[in-house]
Amino acid sequence: MVCWNLERNGKGDPDIRRAADEILRRLEPDIVLRQEMLGADARGHTVFNEQCQALGMRGVLGPGACTAIFYNPEQFELVRDWSTDRTPGFVLPPTIITVRLTEAGPDAVPFNLASYHLAYGSAQQRLLEAEWMTTWADKGWTAPDGCQIVLPFAGGGDNNSCPEPGAPGDLPLPVLSEIRDRPHRLHRSRRGPDGVRVPDTEPDHTLREAGLEDVARYWAEKGNPAALSRTVNGTATHGPDTRIDRIYVTTSLLPAVIGVEVFEVPLDASDHHVVVWRVNRSALVDMLTNYALFART
Secondary structure, eight states, X not given: OEEEEOTHHHHTOHHHHHHHHHHHHHHOOSEEEEEOOTTTTHHHHXXXXXXXXXXXXXXXXXXXXXXXXXXXXXXXXXXXXXXXXXXXXXXXXXXXXEEEEGGGOTTSOOXXXXXXXXXXXXXXXXXXXXXXXXXXXXXXXXXXXXXXXXXXXXXXXXXXXXXXXXXXXXXXOOOGGGOOOHHHHHHTEEEXXXXXXXXXXXXXXXXXXXXEEEHHHHHHHTTXXXXXXXXXXXXXXXXXXXXXXXXXXXXXXXXXXXXXXXXXXXXXXXXXXXXXXXXXXXXXXXXXXXXXXXXXX
16 A cells, blocks of 8 residues: 655646656556545546556545545456545545455455545644544444444545654654744744643544554564654755654554555655655455454453
């Protein structure tokens, strides 16, 4: 799985967009979580359809062309598209689908995928959106044997906020006074209990409090600190390197993780780098056929 906020879907330049699609294709993903799909819905989804063909994947474009999910149809079958369901409170609506891993068989537990882009300009809004995102980690399903299941969840996107400190080797939180752009300083912070503004880490706290985990944090704690590499480069006006692009999954899926890395791209392609999450397919198949692993407690 890869997660990428491609700046304005190629900055309005078809050549940049096509070069970006080639970057993704070479990574050979089975799932792509994309943000900033600007213009992909124009002319009857002409651009989006071209991107699906370039990747050799099927795709679901979310409301307003804000986000999208591409998936390998040889590996996954689409069970449900949540695009028409109510997603209150999002400035940039997420794309959320339910898929089943074909190799695991028709009775395997399906799982929810989400591509999201939390609000840029408001810490309060980001918290609201993160709270609503957790509802897709609490969707029920009845297994063929009658067992009541909570569908596993894997979602990623641009969080426009930092993770909570504590992971070994993670990037330090920015010093707000060193961020010269005052509106940006405001957008990426919130008032603490003493009234002093602090970097916003609430979305990360909220998602993890709901039983999800940042796969990069998990992989770093297994001795792989490179998983915590920057996903956005620092600038003189907007502060230091940050890791605002992250993938969160249901903790029961974590044993299938075999790698997390950040694939850096040229800044003329995008202002965000690509987060790559690799899993052991056999382990994932075993998990998705073990109903007890996801039983509602």
